[in-house]
Amino acid sequence: MTGRDRLELLSAALDGELDEADRARLDALLESPGNASEVKAGLERVDALLRSAPVLDPPETLKSRIMEEAGRRRKVSAQPPGTSWWRQLFPGAGIRYAVAASAGAVVAAVIINGEDQVIGPISATDVTGTLAPESEGPRSNIVDSYEFSRDGTESLIQLRLADDVPYLDINSDAAGRLDISVDLQGTGLEPNAITHIEGRSRSIALADQKILLSAEGRQRTSIMLRNSDGAQRTDGSSIALEVSSDGKLLEQGTIAGNW
Amino acid sequence: METLVEALQKPVYNSVYRMLGNAEEAADVTQTTFLKVFENIQRFNPKYRLFSWTYRIAVNEAIDRLKEREWTRPLKGTPAANDSPADATAASQLSRELQSTLMKLSDEHRAVIVLRYFGDRNYREIGLILDIPEKTVKSRLFSARQQLKSLLEKHGVHSS
Numbered sequence: 001m002t003g004r005d006r007l008e009l010l011s012a013a014l015d016g017e018l019d020e021a022d023r024a025r026l027d028a029l030l031e032s033p034g035n036a037s038e039v040k041a042g043l044e045r046v047d048a049l050l051r052s053a054p055v056l057d058p059p060e061t062l063k064s065r066i067m068e069e070a071g072r073r074r075k076v077s078a079q080p081p082g083t084s085w086w087r088q089l090f091p092g093a094g095i096r097y098a099v100a101a102s103a104g105a106v107v108a109a110v111i112i113n114g115e116d117q118v119i120g121p122i123s124a125t126d127v128t129g130t131l132a133p134e135s136e137g138p139r140s141n142i143v144d145s146y147e148f149s150r151d152g153t154e155s156l157i158q159l160r161l162a163d164d165v166p167y168l169d170i171n172s173d174a175a176g177r178l179d180i181s182v183d184l185q186g187t188g189l190e191p192n193a194i195t196h197i198e199g200r201s202r203s204i205a206l207a208d209q210k211i212l213l214s215a216e217g218r219q220r221t222s223i224m225l226r227n228s229d230g231a232q233r234t235d236g237s238s239i240a241l242e243v244s245s246d247g248k249l250l251e252q253g254t255i256a257g258n259w
Numbered sequence: 260m261e262t263l264v265e266a267l268q269k270p271v272y273n274s275v276y277r278m279l280g281n282a283e284e285a286a287d288v289t290q291t292t293f294l295k296v297f298e299n300i301q302r303f304n305p306k307y308r309l310f311s312w313t314y315r316i317a318v319n320e321a322i323d324r325l326k327e328r329e330w331t332r333p334l335k336g337t338p339a340a341n342d343s344p345a346d347a348t349a350a351s352q353l354s355r356e357l358q359s360t361l362m363k364l365s366d367e368h369r370a371v372i373v374l375r376y377f378g379d380r381n382y383r384e385i386g387l388i389l390d391i392p393e394k395t396v397k398s399r400l401f402s403a404r405q406q407l408k409s410l411l412e413k414h415g416v417h418s419s
Binding site (some may be wrong): 007008010012013014015017043045046047049050051053055056057058062063065066067069070073113138189 | 260261267268269272273276277285286290293294297298306343345352357372377381382397398400401402404405407408411
């Protein structure tokens, strides 16, 4: 038994996890010269502090939230086979509302870490591909776009209107990591839902009037926008874009036009 | 199911809160935990007690949430940890120093402390929940307590 093993007995004693033999070893340790008593006293102080920590009450609504959500999921799973998972999740919505990440005052963040993180009920591997095929979407009119080049490849950020609904498309392609920031302040718009994910976005974060996307390699993301409650468009305002890598600002641009 | 939630929501919520240090996230993770329990009950491994199995899911969810934090950068308008009314209430109920000190431990050390003190699990159960040998539980608890002792002393926090 090493010195540390013996000291661990002091800790285990607090938890009532000693057998007869261990108890005898502990008694011998405490009677022997050394700092065992000091260590024991320190551990006991920590133990007392942890035991004195108050027990918190969960939010009053937590149980009802859990039961309501469980009930909703039971109904969804009872739908006929073949119903797409996104339609199950959003039964009243069209396909372009498939991955709805609502963004209000509170952040909605979708993390797509490589291939093994989960987004909704399926893995990001499944997400790679087309969730909202263009053929199923309405015809789009491009309002404005911003293009930039990195590592010899072209990237594009564009605003388009489809049935008068604004969408922001971020199509980037770069060997290294790109952090793309889209600032909607003053535009009267805010992010509504992620409608298309293709390729390898590392993370997408939607906040009130801001979108942050980190990507590596080739990816396409479309985000449906909506009019922001109580936020009017400021005259002459435009969507501000910043592209950086490793904290270094590479590009600054704007998207303007009528929407 | 309702009985299960009634019986376990408090200890699970408390353990998750101590893992995350944020009341709103703790409520979210607790909800996710129970939904996963309901959805996977047919896959329940009888080697665990239901209580321990629920904890296993809760701890894994909490650790996943901590990893997500590393991915998600704070944005303008994002509520900061311990900023919400729920957090304010929570913060008024527990020692802020203790919680902030717990947050300084590694996830694996915090997990054993949380399961021991806030989940009231013994070594065997902690080992099952975290999938580590009992000997490792014992060793981690000792290390975690030693670290807590040093950190608390550094911040002038003592129990009497």
